[in-house]
Each structure stands twice: as C-alpha cells, then as structure tokens.
Amino acid sequence: MTDRPIPPRRPMTLRDVSEASGVSEMTVSRVLRNRGDVSDATRQRVLLAAKELGYVPNKIAGALASSRVNLVAVIIPSLSNMVFPDVLSGITDVLDETHLQPVVGVTNYRPDREEKVIYEMLSWRPSGVIIAGIEHNDACRKMLRAADVPVVEIMDVDGQPVDSVVGISQRRAGRMMAEAILGQGFEQIGFLGTQMPLDHRARKRFEGFTDTLAKAGHEVADQEFYSGGSALKKGREMTETILTRNPDLDFLYYSNDMIGAGGLLWCLEQGIDIPGRLGLAGFNGTALLDGLPRQLASMDAGRSATGRAAAQIIVDRNAGTLSDPKRVEIEPKIAFGDTLRRYKP
Template identity: 45%
Template sequence: MELRHQVAVTLAEVAEAAGVGESTVSRVLRSHGSFSDKTRERVMAAVERLGYVPNRIAGTLASAGSRLVAFVIPSLSNIVFPDVLRGASAVLEENRHQAVFAVTDYDPQKEEALVASMLAWRPAAVVLAGCEHTEGTAKMLRASGCRIVELLDLDGEALDIAVGFSNRAAGHASAEFLLTRGYRRIGYVGHDLIRDTRAGKRFKSFCETLGMHDVPLVDREIVAGASSVENGQVGLEQLLARTPALDAVYFSNDDMALGGYFHCLARGIHIPSRLALFGYNGLDIGRVTPQPLSTVRTPRVATGRVAAQLIVENAPSQIVDLGFELIEGATA
C-alpha cells in the first residue's frame, strides 16, 4: 500500500474548476458582494468536488511552519483518549506545537463537521481515532495539504500516517486465551458496536476465532449508549438473567468489565470459578482491584507520543504497529 501526502487545494484551483475569478470565489465563500445564484452553485460544486476548505485566518498559519495540531477524538469520558492526549502533549510542548481538540461522541457526521472546522485553521496535522471516516471527511483530509494521523487501529486503509495496533488481532488473542483456559460457554457484554468501529472489529474477530474452534458465542448483551462501569454492570445482570449457565464473559472494554466485576461481587458470583471476566484496554484501576482484571493492555500513551513525534519530524507516510499485551490477571 502506497501512502501519499497531498498538497492543499488552492483558491485558484477552485476558481479554475468553476470557471470564475478568484475574487468571485472569495465573495461566494464569504457570502459578501454580488454574484448570481448560478455562479454560487458552480463555485460550491467545485468546492465540494475538490474538497477545498476556506482558510479563515488568511494565511497566518497556512504554511509549512504551522504549529497547530488538531485532535478530533470520540470521547473524553473514556480514559483511552485522555491517555493518548497525555502522551502527545508532552512531545508537542517540547517542540513548541499547540494542540487543540474536539470531541465527536462517536458520531461520523459530527466528525466530518469538526474536521472541516479544524482544517479551516490550516493546522500542521489532524489527528483522528480509527481509520473509518465519512467520504466527505476523507476527501477534505486528502485535499488539505496537512499531515493526517490515524490512531488506535491498523485494520484499514491509512490516509497518511497510522499509529497503534490491530483490534482484530486483539479480539483473536482474547478468544484464544479464554479457550486455552477451558471456557466453552462464553457470552459478550458491550456497547454501541456500530459507532465504535474498533470495538466492533474486536467483537467480530473474537466470534470468528470461537467459531474456528467450534465454540460459538452463546449470547450477547449490547447496552445502549457509551461504555461505562454502570452499563457493564447492567449489561452483565441482563445477560445472566437470560443465560445463567455462562462460564465466561468477554467485555468490549475494561470500563464495562469492571461493572461486571462489581455485579459479581454484589451477587456473590465467584470469579473466576463460577464466571470468568475478560476486558480490554488494561486500565490502571483493573490492576488494583482485589482480583486484577484479565485483559488486553494497549499502549495508549505511547501511541500519542509516537504520533506527535512523527508530526514534529514531518515524517514520511508510514504505519507504526505498537502491538498490545495480554494480561492474564486473576478474573479468567
């Protein structure tokens, strides 16, 4: 796979595509001055086709010397993304770059709108989570001329630079671990798998791996809304009420798994002899529970740090696989 870093689409290119002068394009984009409806339609069609983003600061940052780095992330309530920002900010500050961020709430349309807003300030780089974006987002990013860094997922087509690990591999490793431990009646508790595409990839790979061993997933509980300790607790309670004979449960992440852990403590369900629990992310709190959580630890801080270093170095397009670590813990 060849990764290419493209130059920004210019006002002149939009003018040429629309068959008008640059001043006319400028008037249309600023909705100021005189122009016909037909001219406006031609200009806006060219803008959309080329993926042009107006420069709101008239070139003050529109250069290779821009030190603004825009992070467009899904959440701040999930510790994963603050950890990424923590790793990146140290490197950016040392190199006199300024980080700004916006939160999408896992909404791809909101991500598209936020990317457009960020690109209008001509950042040196835009950093996003995952490699699934709307067609409009991808078009704008390719046409922006800035560096694009996608984090925490290598299971897809990178636009420029990708740093992280394979979620599919993590799902596979989690299933193999539970199977090796002798568990056969396995269930799943998770959150929105459509919006959180990375969790969806782990779950799909997990189920495929079980199927390869002729051990189909027994049952699942998908809780509406974002992942949280409370949703993990509710999800496991609902799953066990419906399918009480499970011997292991795989959770979409550690937040959910900790909720399941607290449910078991409250109901006197012995872990892991009666029910095994397995999470994902390797959060600090999971290491200090009375029984350390069995999970996959991801290099979140390192992901942010490596991404920031590649940005300040203006490194060539590349894919950096930082891997992950399976933590045996004491809950499985």
C-alpha cells in the same frame, strides 16, 4: 497486512475549485467567505465542488496566508471515555519539548460532527493532524488528503490510511483475547458491548474475536448491547440481564473495562466464583482496574505509546527529518488479572 500505495497529496487551491465549478476564483472566494452577492445556484455549485475536492478555505489572512500555526489538531471521539486522556498525555509528552501545542476537537462518534471538526481545524492551517480511527466518510477523507499538513490516524491500523497511521490491529486484539479465553477452557462465552455501527474499533475486535471462536468450533453463545457512554452501572445491569437470560455462560467478554468493572462488582456481590464458575475480561487496561477487589483481565492497547509515536511523526515531518508516510503497529498485551486464568502458565 500490505497497504496499497498512497496517492501523492497536494494542497487544493481556489483555482481547483474555480475550474471544478466553472466560475471565477473571485466568485469562489466570495462564496467560501460568505461575502458578496452570489446566486443560490452558483453558491451551491461552488460548495459542492469544494466538498468533492476536499478544499478547506484558509482563515489565516494576509502575509500569513501561506504559513501554518504552531498548533497540532487532535481529533478524538470522546473526552468522557477514559481511553483518550491517556492518548493525549502521550501526545503532550512529546509536543511539550517542541514549539508545537495540541488543540483538541471532539466528534462524539458522529460522522457529521467529525466532518465539521476537521473542516474547522484545517481552516486554521495547523502544523499537523492526529485523528482517532481510520474510518471516515468521503468528505472527511477528501479534506485530510487535500490538506498540506502531515496527518496521523491513530488506534487502528486495519485499513488504508490517509497518510501515516499508529495503533494496534483491532482484529488481532480480538483474536488474541479469543485464544486466551479458549486456552483457559471456557466454552460458553457471552459478549457485552456498545451498539457498534459507529464504534468501528469495537466492531473490528468483535469480528476478530468471533472468527477465532468459529475456527475452534465455538461461537458467541449470547450477546448484550447498549447505546451510550461506558459506565459501571450499565455494566452491572447488562451482566445481570445476560446471566439471568443464559445462566449457563461461563465467560463474559466486555468491549471495555468500565462495563467490565461493573459486571465484576455485580458478580462478586452475587457470590459467583470468579474465575472458577465464571471468567471475565474487558479491554483497554485502564488504571481503574487497580482499585477493584479483583483484578479484571484486560488488554493494554498501548494508548500512551500511540500518542507519543503519533506526535513524534508530526514533529519529524515538520522538522524535515521524515518525508514519507509511516506505519507504526503497537503490540497489544493481555493482562490475565484474577478473572481469566484457570490454569497456571
């Protein structure tokens, strides 16, 4: 993949907002600090100009106004998903050796919430930002581009980053899993996962997965989606539903390990021959799999390595040993476990 050149970044100032809105810097300051008597029309004009520019006011007052705090903003979509604690562990492993400390913001996969978290984090002038995903709305991208701090987007390299980026190619991960499943002789494949309009990484994996199947003359024979957090119970329910509806399926590919583990437990209770009659695979390679009666096939996305690499970029940029944006692609690895391999390698 060839990335387009990244435009030069510079911090936005009150003067920029003043010029864009056509009012004085003093009036801009009053509006953004919610102080003084300003008409509603002027207030809305200033707020719109600030949003269009990606300007975030500085909450650090006085002599410290031009400085940064020794905090790294880490913005993730969830704390309940087992994926992100591993990423945080990798980040803290690196930052623990420095003067920098991570502070976490959670978006709940909501673009409006992400916009608010980014705004609040940047207003305290952190020493860097690490943010999950490479898809953001226009307001978020403008704020991140205008920020005078290093920004590292993580867990997905399929797209144009704001600054630096670390993670796997989600589309490649989907392709690799499709190739592994077809290579083991499975043909009637079902997919089970979240509703994916907001989970861009799962959507990209699914795109890579279905494209590879199509090139081999196959397609996803059935699908079952859900909204809400990943859960063992949900995986059991979805697996029962899809196999009741389509008993001829010979493989189930889950968008994450939690629902995959629930599906595996349900299949074992029903006495289904795994993987002779039915193969299964999840995604993420979480430690949960170690406690299952059978080892669920999965894919390790290098979460800890991603966290470490992202944190190191922030450290190096602050130390002045790295000046340009950096792209680090992590190699995803398939673990066949006990539920995918029909044939000996």
